[in-house]
Structure formats: C-alpha cells, structure tokens
Amino acid sequence: MTTKPRVYQTQLAVIGSGLAGFAAAVFALDKGISTAQVGNTGAIAYTTGYLDLLGGCGEQLLEDPWEGLKQLRNDEPRHPLSRVSDGEIQEAFSLFTRALSDMGINYTKPGERNLFALSPAGTTKPTLSVPETMITGVTAKDSGARTLILDFVGLKGFSALELVSNLRKSWPGLTAKRLEFPGMTTGAQLYPEVMARALEVESTRRQLAEMIRHELGDAECVGMPAIMGIHLPDRVHADLQRMVGVPLFEIPTMPPAVPGIRLREMFEQTFPALGLILVPQQKVKNVDLGEAGTVLSLKDSYGDVVIETRAVLLATGRFLSGGLHADRFSIRESLLGIPVTQPEDRAGWYRKDYFDHRGHPVNRAGIEVDELFRPLDASGVPINEGLFAAGILLAHQDWMRQRCGAGVAIASAYKAVEALSGYLS
Amino acid sequence: MPATSELLPIAPIDFKAKADELLPEGASYDSCLNCGLCSSGCPASGLEGMDPRRFIRMAMLGMNEELSNTRWIWTCTQCRRCMYVCPMSIDVSVLVGLARGQWPDEKKPQGIVRSCDAQLRFSSTSAMGLRTEDFIEIVEEIADEVKESDERFNDLEAPIDKQGAYFFINQNSREPAVEPEELAPLWKIFHYVGADWTYASKGWAAENFCMFAGDDAAWETMVRQRVDAVNELGCKVWVNTECGHSFYTLWKGIDKFGLDAHFEPGSLITYYAQWIREGKLPVNADWNTMGLKFTLQDPCQLVRKSIGDPVADDLRFVARALVGEDNFVDMQPCRSANYCCGGGGGFLQAGMNEQRRAYGKRKFDQIMTTQADYVLTPCHNCHSQMEDIGEHYDGHYRVVHYWTLICLSLGILGENERKYLGPELMDL
Numbered sequence: 001m002t003t004k005p006r007v008y009q010t011q012l013a014v015i016g017s018g019l020a021g022f023a024a025a026v027f028a029l030d031k032g033i034s035t036a037q038v039g040n041t042g043a044i045a046y047t048t049g050y051l052d053l054l055g056g057c058g059e060q061l062l063e064d065p066w067e068g069l070k071q072l073r074n075d076e077p078r079h080p081l082s083r084v085s086d087g088e089i090q091e092a093f094s095l096f097t098r099a100l101s102d103m104g105i106n107y108t109k110p111g112e113r114n115l116f117a118l119s120p121a122g123t124t125k126p127t128l129s130v131p132e133t134m135i136t137g138v139t140a141k142d143s144g145a146r147t148l149i150l151d152f153v154g155l156k157g158f159s160a161l162e163l164v165s166n167l168r169k170s171w172p173g174l175t176a177k178r179l180e181f182p183g184m185t186t187g188a189q190l191y192p193e194v195m196a197r198a199l200e201v202e203s204t205r206r207q208l209a210e211m212i213r214h215e216l217g218d219a220e221c222v223g224m225p226a227i228m229g230i231h232l233p234d235r236v237h238a239d240l241q242r243m244v245g246v247p248l249f250e251i252p253t254m255p256p257a258v259p260g261i262r263l264r265e266m267f268e269q270t271f272p273a274l275g276l277i278l279v280p281q282q283k284v285k286n287v288d289l290g291e292a293g294t295v296l297s298l299k300d301s302y303g304d305v306v307i308e309t310r311a312v313l314l315a316t317g318r319f320l321s322g323g324l325h326a327d328r329f330s331i332r333e334s335l336l337g338i339p340v341t342q343p344e345d346r347a348g349w350y351r352k353d354y355f356d357h358r359g360h361p362v363n364r365a366g367i368e369v370d371e372l373f374r375p376l377d378a379s380g381v382p383i384n385e386g387l388f389a390a391g392i393l394l395a396h397q398d399w400m401r402q403r404c405g406a407g408v409a410i411a412s413a414y415k416a417v418e419a420l421s422g423y424l425s
Numbered sequence: 426m427p428a429t430s431e432l433l434p435i436a437p438i439d440f441k442a443k444a445d446e447l448l449p450e451g452a453s454y455d456s457c458l459n460c461g462l463c464s465s466g467c468p469a470s471g472l473e474g475m476d477p478r479r480f481i482r483m484a485m486l487g488m489n490e491e492l493s494n495t496r497w498i499w500t501c502t503q504c505r506r507c508m509y510v511c512p513m514s515i516d517v518s519v520l521v522g523l524a525r526g527q528w529p530d531e532k533k534p535q536g537i538v539r540s541c542d543a544q545l546r547f548s549s550t551s552a553m554g555l556r557t558e559d560f561i562e563i564v565e566e567i568a569d570e571v572k573e574s575d576e577r578f579n580d581l582e583a584p585i586d587k588q589g590a591y592f593f594i595n596q597n598s599r600e601p602a603v604e605p606e607e608l609a610p611l612w613k614i615f616h617y618v619g620a621d622w623t624y625a626s627k628g629w630a631a632e633n634f635c636m637f638a639g640d641d642a643a644w645e646t647m648v649r650q651r652v653d654a655v656n657e658l659g660c661k662v663w664v665n666t667e668c669g670h671s672f673y674t675l676w677k678g679i680d681k682f683g684l685d686a687h688f689e690p691g692s693l694i695t696y697y698a699q700w701i702r703e704g705k706l707p708v709n710a711d712w713n714t715m716g717l718k719f720t721l722q723d724p725c726q727l728v729r730k731s732i733g734d735p736v737a738d739d740l741r742f743v744a745r746a747l748v749g750e751d752n753f754v755d756m757q758p759c760r761s762a763n764y765c766c767g768g769g770g771g772f773l774q775a776g777m778n779e780q781r782r783a784y785g786k787r788k789f790d791q792i793m794t795t796q797a798d799y800v801l802t803p804c805h806n807c808h809s810q811m812e813d814i815g816e817h818y819d820g821h822y823r824v825v826h827y828w829t830l831i832c833l834s835l836g837i838l839g840e841n842e843r844k845y846l847g848p849e850l851m852d853l
Contacts, residue, residue, distance in 0.1 A: 006735075041512045045462055189476075191465035197787065200757065200794045231757035256465040261510075265758050272734065280734065280761060281509050302732050320458075320512065 005304035008277050010036040011424050013296055013307050015284050015335065016315035016323070018044045020391025020409035022267050023092070024313050026099045027417035029274050033424060036277040036307045038284050038298060041264065042321030048252035049134065049226070049259030050117050051097070051107065051410070053089065054081060055126035055403030059357045062126055065114050065407075078396040081404060083371065084411040092414035097129050103270040105262060106132035106234045116141070118251045120158050120225070122166030126403060131259065133228055133237045136249035140221050146173035148219035149251075150212065152181045154190040157254030158225045177215045182207035195227040196258045199236055209243030219246065226250040226258045230265060279305055283322065287312065287336055289384045311420045314338075314375065314389040315413065323393045324365070331365050333393070338367045338375045338383060341395040359401045366395030372419035373412060386423060388416040437489035438527050440520055444484065447519045456513040457481050463507035463517065468764055468787045472780045473497035477507040477517040484520065498524045499534050500780045502770030503637075504725035509761060525639025533638060536774030540634035541643055550650055551630035553598040560629065561585055563601045564608065571609050574839060581616045583608075586658065587623035593660035593688065594622050595631040595651070595675075597668045597805050606841045610828040611666060613837050614697075618705040622664075628654035631671035632805075636678075637771030648678030652686045662691045667826050669724030669804030670769065673731050692732060694803055697827060698739035701746050708834040710749030712853055719748040720756050720797035722788075722811060723763040724804035734760055744801055747830045756791040764788055768810025785814035792822055798847070800824045823847055 012028050014021050017039030028035045054065040054072065062068040066086060073082040081089070090110070097107040107129045108115070114126035118137045130138065140147050151160035160176035168174050181195055182204055198204045212222060228250055229236030241248045252259055271278050279300060286297040289312075296307040316323030316335060325334045331342045342365035343349055349362035367375050367389060374382040375389045390412040392399050399405035444454050463477040470476035475497035483492050503518040530538050540552040549557045568583040584590065592615075600607045615622050628651035635643035652675075655663050663686075665671045676690040700706040721744050723729070728737050737760040745753050756763065767784035775781070788811065792800055800811055800822055811824045825845045832838035833846070833853065843851055 040514060041462070041510055043512070045510070045512055046460070186471075188471040191461070191470070193465040194470075194787070197757075198790060201790045203793075204790075255460045256462040261462075261466075265762055268762060269755075269760070272738070278734070281514070300733055301730060 005306050007306045007308065008036050009308045010034045010277060011309065012036070012311045012313060012420060013038070013294070013309040014313045014315060015039065015287075015296070016042070016317060016321070016391065017264075017267070017280070018042045018315060018317050018321055018391060018409065019047070019406055020315035020317075020413045021313075022263070023096050023410045023413035024315055024390055024417055025267075025271060025276055026096055027092075027414055028421075029271075029276060030095060030099070031417065031421050033417075033421060034275070036279070036309065037271065038279045038282055038296065038307070039316075040281045040283055042317050044264060045260040046255045046257070047260045047263065048117075048119070048257070049131045049263070050125070050127040050252070051093070051110070051129040051406040052126070052403045053093065053110070053114075053128040053407035055114060056401055063114055064112070065126070065128060066112065076396065080394045080397050080408050080412045084415050088414060089407070089411045092410045093128065095414070096410050100266075104232050104266050108132060108135050118163075118223070120163065120251055120253050122163035128407070131233070131250070133226070133233050133250045134252070136221055136247045137223050137251055140223070140247075140249065141167070141171055144171055144173055145220045146218055147171070147175075148216065148222045149174060149176050150215075150222060150224040151176070151178050152190060152195070152225070153178060154181070154184065154187055155192065155195070155225065155253075156189060158192075158251075163251070175217070175219065179208075179211050179215070182211070191256065192225055192227050192253050192258045193230065193256060193261055196230050199227060199240065200229045200231065202239070205236070205240050205243060209240055212244045216244070216246065221247040221249065223249050223251050225253045230258060230262050233262060277307075284335060289336075289387060294384070294386060311386040311388065311424055312384075313413075313416055313420060314387065314393065315391040315409075316393055318366075318392050331362070333367055336375075336383070339378045340365055341368055359398045363398045363400065364396055366393055366397070368395055373416035374419070386420070388420050390416040435493045435528055435532065437493040438523060440484035440489055440492055440523075441487065443523055444520060447523065448516060454481055454485055454515065457485070457515055458513065460512070462510045462512070463515070466506055466510045468767060468784045469497065469500045469502070472500040472783060477501075480517055480520070481515065493524060493527055495524075496777075499775050499777060500772065500784060502725070502765045502767065502772050502784075504765035504769055505730050506725070506762075506765065509729055522639050525637075526641060528639070530638075534771065534775035534777065536776050537634050537638050537771040540632070540771075540774055541638045541640060544630070544633070544635060544647055545643060548627040548650065549630050550628050550647055551598040551602070552632040552634050553602040555598050555602045555630070557626050557629070560596075560601050560624075561626065563605050564624065567605050567608050568612070571612070571839070575837070577837065578613060578616060581612060583612050584623045586626050589659045590621050590623035591661050592620055592622035593655045593658060593663045594624055595663065595665035595668075595671060596624060596629055597631040597666050597671065599805050600666075604844065606839070607826070607844070609839060610826070610832040610842050613832055614706065614828060617835065617837070618700045623658060623660065625654045625658060631665045631668045633671060633674035634771055634774065636670070636674050637774075644674065644678060645682045648675055648682060649684060651675060652679060652684050656685075656687050660688055663688050664691045664693050664696065667693055667803035667805070667828065669726040669806060673726040676731060692727060692736055692739075694727070694736055694739050694743065694827070695732075697743045697831065701743060706831065706835070708746050708831055710747060710752065710834070712834055713749050713752055715849060716752055717748070717799060717849070718752050718754060718795070718797045719744060719799045719801055720754050720792060720795040722756070722766060722800055722802035722804070722807045723760055724802065724807050725763065725765045725769055727804065728763065729761045737761065740803070743827060747827075747834055754795045754797060756795055764791065766807045766810045767814070768806035773806055773809055781810070782814055782817050785810055786818065789814045789818045789820060793820060797822055801827060801830065803827050
C-alpha cells in the first residue's frame with residue numbers, strides 16, 4: 001500500500017494550540033500570512049475562560065494592571081510582559097477579544113482596571129476580560145445584588161453552598177439552591193460539558209428555566225456553573241435569561257470544564273474556514289531548521305504530514321503541554337533542545353516554604369528570546385532567523401502566581417507575529 | 426444483584442502491562458492527569474457504571490478482574506473521541522478491543538459473533554451471510570431493471586471481476602440483502618462520471634464485525650481475503666460504498682497485519698468531491714425549492730479514526746453543493762470532534778438497546794439542535810442508529826445517503842430509489 005505524505009506549504013507554522021498558539025494564529029491571519037497550526041489539547045482545556053493580563057505582584061492583588069506593569073518593568077525587566085509596551089498590549093488584547101467575539105464567544109472589552117471575577121470556590125481573581133456570559137457575576141458582586149447561586153445533583157466540583165459560604169461576608173444577598181438537571185435525574189455523575197450540550201436544545205432550556213423561576217424568590221439575578229452551551233454560548237445565555245426573566249451568569253467550574261472546551265472547539269472549527277491549515281490533536285515530531293525555510297514532520301492517524309514553511313512560531317507551553325520536559329536533574333525544551341534558563345540544580349527548583357510569596361525558581365524556567373522574540377542559543381544568538389517563540393514557554397515569568405498567563409500568551413504572540421511579519425516581508 | 430464478574434468469569438488481562446505494548450508512542454497510563462475530559466466527552470460514560478477515566482484508573486490500580494468482566498466494553502463504540510480530547514493522547518479504545526478479544530465467543534454479544542461467523546463462512550465475506558452467487562444474481566437483476574426503466578442508462582454496467590478496472594468497489598451487504606433497489610443510485614453515479622469499476626466474486630462485502638468482536642485473527646482473515654481479491658484483479662483504487670467502518674478495517678488492517686496491497690484505499694466521499702470539482706457531477710441545489718434543512722453525521726471510523734479533517738471538508742463540500750449553502754447546518758461538535766452516534770463498534774448488533782439508545786441521546790440532541798429535516802451520512806451503522814433514536818425519542822428527521830441526493834439533484838433518481846426521502850420529495 002502506498003501512502004503519500006500530505007505536504008503543505010505556508011509562510012508560517014505555529015507549533016502549539018494553547019492560548020499563545022491560537023492568539024498567534026489570529027494575529028497572523030489578520031495580517032494575511034498563510035498559516036499552518038499543529039498541536040494537541042493542552043492546558044487550554046483547563047482554562048476558566050478569563051483572560052488575565054497581570055493580577056498579582058508579590059502578595060498583592062492588582063486592581064490596576066497597567067500600574068502593575070510599570071512596576072514589573074522596573075522590577076523584572078526580563079519578564080516577557082516587560083518587553084511589550086502598554087499600547088501593544090492594548091492592541092493585542094483588543095484584536096484577540098474582537099476575534100473571539102467574531103468567532104462566536106463574546107468577551108468584555110479589556111479596560112483600565114482589573115475585574116474581580118468569581119472562582120468556583122467562592123474566591124475572586126483579578127482579570128482583564130471575561131466571557132460575556134460571566135460578567136454579570138462581577139457586577140452583581142460589586143453591587144451586592146440579591147443573587148441565587150445554583151448547583152446540580154450529580155455535578156462534582158461545584159458547590160453553591162461552598163461558594164455562598166465563602167462569599168457571604170462581603171456579599172450578604174447570596175443564597176444557594178440545588179436543582180436536578182432536566183433529563184439527568186438518575187443521580188449519576190454529571191459533567192458540565194454534557195449539561196452544556198443539553199442546554200443547546202431549546203426544550204431543555206425551557207425545562208431548566210421553569211425550575212429556576214420556581215426557585216427564584218426575590219433574587220435579582222442567578223449564577224450557575226458554566227454550562228450555557230458549548231457552541232454560541234451567548235445565544236444560549238440570552239435565550240435562557242429571557243426565559244427566566246432575570247440576569248443570569250456563569251461561574252467557571254473545576255476541570256473538565258466548559259470554557260476550555262468552548263475555546264478549543266471554536267478555534268478548531270473557525271480557523272479552517274478562515275484558510276488556516278489546522279492539523280488538530282497532533283504533535284510535531286521533527287523540525288528541520290534551514291536557512292531558507294523549515295520543514296516540520298509529523299504523523300496523524302492517516303499518515304505522514306510535512307509542512308514546509310518560512311517562519312516557525314513555537315508556542316508549545318510548559319510541562320503539562322509538553323513544551324518543557326523535566327527529568328531528575330534538569331529541564332529541557334522538548335522539540336528543538338533550545339537552552340532553558342533554570343536553577344543550577346534540582347535542589348534550587350523549590351523554596352522550602354510552598355507558600356513563599358517569592359514563588360519557586362522552577363516556575364520561572366524557560367527559554368530566552370531576543371527583542372524580536374526569537375529563541376536564543378547558549379551564546380545568546382538567535383537560533384534561526386525564522387524561528388520565533390511566544391507564551392509561557394518563555395523564561396522569567398511566573399504566570400500562575402502573577403496571574404498573567406493570558407497576558408504573556410497574547411502579548412508575546414502579538415510581538416512575535418509583528419516580528420515575523422517583518423521577517424517574511 | 427450479583428456482581429458482573431460472578432456472572433461472567435473471564436480470565437483477567439493485565440491491562441497495565443498490555444497498555445505498554447499497545448498504546449502509541451509517547452502515550453502511557455502514567456501520564457494520565459485524571460482530569461476527566463475523556464469521560465466528559467464520552468456518550469458511554471455512566472453506562473454499566475463505567476467511564477473511560479474510571480477504566481484507566483482501575484487499570485492503574487490493577488483491578489484487572491473487574492475490567493476484564495465489565496459489559497461496558499460492549500457499549501464503548503471504540504470511536505476514539507477519548508483520545509482526541511485527551512491532553513496526553515491516551516487511547517482507551519485499544520484496551521477495550523483487547524478486553525473484547527478475551528471474552529469467549531459464547532459470552533460475547535451474539536449479534537456481533539454471528540455476524541463475524543457469517544463473514545468467515547463464505548468467500549463473499551458478507552456479515553449477512555449473502556453468498557456470491559446470490560449477490561451476482563441480484564446485481565444482474567437490478568442492473569437489468571435500471572436499463573429497462575431508464576433509457577439514459579441502457580448501457581449501464583455493474584461488472585463483476587473486471588480485470589484491471591480502476592476502482593474495486595466494496596459493497597455493504599445491506600443493499601443486496603435487504604434493499605437491492607438502493608444499489609442502483611451508486612451505479613448511476615459511476616455511469617454518469619464514466620468510472621471504470623468492478624465488483625468481485627470474492628471478498629466483495631464491506632463490513633467487518635470480526636474487528637468489533639475483538640478477534641484480530643478473524644479481522645486479519647477478512648482483510649487478507651479482500652486484499653487478495655483486489656490484488657488479483659489488479660485494480661488501482663479500492664473504494665467502499667458509503668460505509669464508515671469498512672474503510673477503517675481495511676486501511677488499518679493492511680498496516681496492522683503487514684499485508685501486501687498493490688492498491689490505494691480511497692473514500693467514495695473524496696471521489697464525489699473530486700468529480701463535482703471537475704464538473705463531472707454537475708450537481709446543484711435547484712431542486713431544494715422548499716428550503717429543506719440538512720445536517721450531516723461525520724462517521725468516526727472514516728473521519729476521526731482514518732482520514733481526518735480532509736474528508737470532513739469533502740463531506741461538507743458535497744453536502745453544500747447538493748442542498749445549498751443556506752440549507753446546510755453543522756451539528757455541534759462536528760468533524761474530528763464529532764460524537765459517535767452509538768451505532769458503531771457493533772453496538773447496533775449487540776442487543777443492548779437500552780444502553781445504545783441512552784448513548785444515542787446525545788446524538789439525538791445534536792440533531793434536534795440543528796432543526797434539520799434530514800441527516801446525511803455515508804455510513805450504514807450511523808444511518809440505522811440515527812433512524813432508530815429519531816423514532817425512539819420522537820424526532821422528526823429523516824436519514825439519507827449521499828447517493829440518493831446526488832441522483833436526485835441530477836434528475837436520475839428512480840421512483841423506487843426514494844425509500845429514505847420524505848413525501849415532499851417523492852415526485853420531484
């Protein structure tokens with residue numbers, strides 16, 4: 001049996017399909033750069049859907065991320081966000097959230113201040129932009145609106161009572177109720193994804209709305225786990241809200257959660273329609289960097305795929321997504337063996353106190369890039385003129401502690417695409 | 426109620442040890458994050474008290490006896506959606522296949538076993554037990570009817586064993602065995618584009634329930650017979666009728682068993698798309714004056730498990746050309762992320778109707794959300810399952826083959842070839 005490899009020729013190949021990879025693809029398509037993208041499900045599957053810019057500085061939570069960025073540039077000049085101007089970050093967020101809205105998920109306009117958005121545990125976190133289906137939770141909390149929080153029999157990892165208990169001090173108008181989700185009353189474990197898909201059916205929405213109306217009392221709005229549809233959630237949200245008669249909002253849940261599935265499915269569907277060559281759920285096996293161009297090789301279920309490209313953008317993430325690999329002694333970059341800035345030995349990875357406010361050095365390990373976001377070799381020289389990198393693979397940031405994962409992803413992807421666009425022309 | 430293991434004492438497999446041999450390169454149970462994306466995205470979750478994540482966790486814990494005996498393995502359709510959504514690319518379906526193979530035949534769902542046995546009995550390899558002499562007679566009879574009833578096709582041919590034909594056509598047994606009039610639309614399409622094709626007197630049947638039975642040796646026997654048949658006729662391309670698993674079983678089988686195939690396996694959908702692009706099949710949606718809405722079901726075995734999104738693109742290209750851009754609406758999710766309908770993996774033949782319909786509820790909801798009047802699908806198992814769940818859950822849609830619409834659009838669909846169309850299209 002003869003199987004021919006499928007060969008694609010593009011100007012740009014994005015390796016990685018997390019937030020940085022998707023943002024890079026958005027920016028590249030916006031510039032009319034022919035693009036291929038390869039990557040399997042990674043950490044994006046676990047997102048809340050919130051787009052943080054910068055939420056933490058030491059032990060402090062930031063209300064004003066732009067003030068925080070000033071401080072960051074002063075304290076941590078090598079932080080990836082320190083290498084992007086406010087104007088560029090604003091442009092990047094604006095382009096990206098507009099693109100998300102165009103593709104099917106409306107986001108709030110990134111503004112001057114951080115929003116303090118709800119977590120499933122009943123805490124809040126500073127973030128710059130949230131899906132429209134979640135914004136009422138932020139405003140209701142700020143105004144102290146009488147709010148009913150719902151959870152469901154069989155749904156694990158989301159307790160209305162826990163959320164209410166933890167928030168009631170600052171938000172006395174909260175009450176909790178548990179419902180049985182329509183058509184899923186056997187007591188078996190429920191998954192938010194399954195409930196979300198069921199709510200895409202109008203009759204399920206009608207049944208749920210009826211149950212909510214019954215429990216509404218004097219509540220001015222209703223919060224529930226993020227289950228309002230996977231595809232076109234704003235439509236499901238609006239329709240359910242109309243049926244219930246008061247504003248509704250979603251609260252992200254523990255994985256496996258809907259916001260990540262929404263984003264991934266949306267990208268996988270809309271990108272090919274925009275002309276992007278997407279090889280979903282696969283990892284690049286080999287990269288042959290050349291002077292005139294690069295050849296990527298991989299295998300999917302049907303056989304060999306070859307992508308011939310002029311520029312490559314590496315957005316492979318950290319340990320979970322496979323961009324970095326740690327063994328017992330050191331950390332390496334998985335695909336190209338790019339030098340990784342890291343503590344001298346493993347003893348230096350962690351501080352003694354897990355909650356040390358300075359964070360752990362291992363979390364700042366990553367690859368070095370120049371001002372054009374090109375990865376550097378051990379002597380500080382770009383590895384290849386056409387190789388760029390973006391996202392949390394980059395060194396000198398602690399995205400979880402600093403609550404800047406999306407910020408690093410979107411801002412660095414923007415800068416890298418600006419740079420590679422110059423390179424391509 | 427006694428535990429399943431008491432009812433079915435099956436020799437346990439060491440799943441963890443076997444996984445290391447079976448899982449693809451780079452994947453391992455050890456890397457499972459226990460996140461549950463697999464279970465969340467699996468319509469078989471919760472059936473028989475099992476789900477993919479639980480299956481993996483139990484394997485990790487060495488609960489081999491329980492896993493070897495759970496009936497859940499017959500509700501998993503081996504659609505591989507778990508692997509598709511897994512950040513660590515863990516494939517539960519290969520372990521399900523392994524577990525199926527360990528069950529003695531008398532314990533397996535008898536519908537699957539009988540179908541596999543039937544395939545092994547005759548050189549036709551038909552799971553419905555149709556013998557070649559009967560097949561040839563049916564083909565000749567239907568071909569004669571077409572020639573007589575429509576003068577545009579009075580030189581139509583449905584050749585058997587035509588040496589050196591370009592296409593070797595693999596035929597699902599359902600048409601010759603149950604609804605022979607459904608054979609003709611595809612022949613008409615071949616005639617229309619001037620395709621050089623043939624059936625064969627052996628190994629002509631498409632289905633492969635031996636694979637679903639977990640019987641690798643029988644799967645190999647099936648594929649070997651069919652590969653030999655194509656090689657002997659010297660055909661360049663093997664194409665199966667609109668059928669999902671038969672493509673996977675042959676294409677994968679050739680690789681898995683290291684067979685020497687002197688041809689290329691192809692999908693009929695790819696050729697429909699190619700012929701439309703080349704202008705050989707000048708279809709359009711002018712017939713759809715009523716604005717009937719269509720959605721389509723991506724067969725897992727053809728899309729996610731075999732060719733991937735390129736064939737998903739072709740499915741949509743052909744569908745849009747046939748029904749009109751505005752009348753096509755995708756199910757969500759779709760393409761490689763699509764849900765199995767619940768008819769695959771032998772589930773339709775397994776006699777577990779209650780579980781199969783519970784599984785199919787998700788597909789039913791997907792279809793209802795589209796508000797489509799018709800579901801197009803090039804897979805017989807998908808076709809039967811979606812018809813069944815439509816009836817069971819009171820949906821008002823119909824399920825139709827591509828060939829029916831192609832011929833309808835070209836004005837060459839016979840009156841007796843409309844059994845899957847609604848009354849509104851009977852006289853068109």
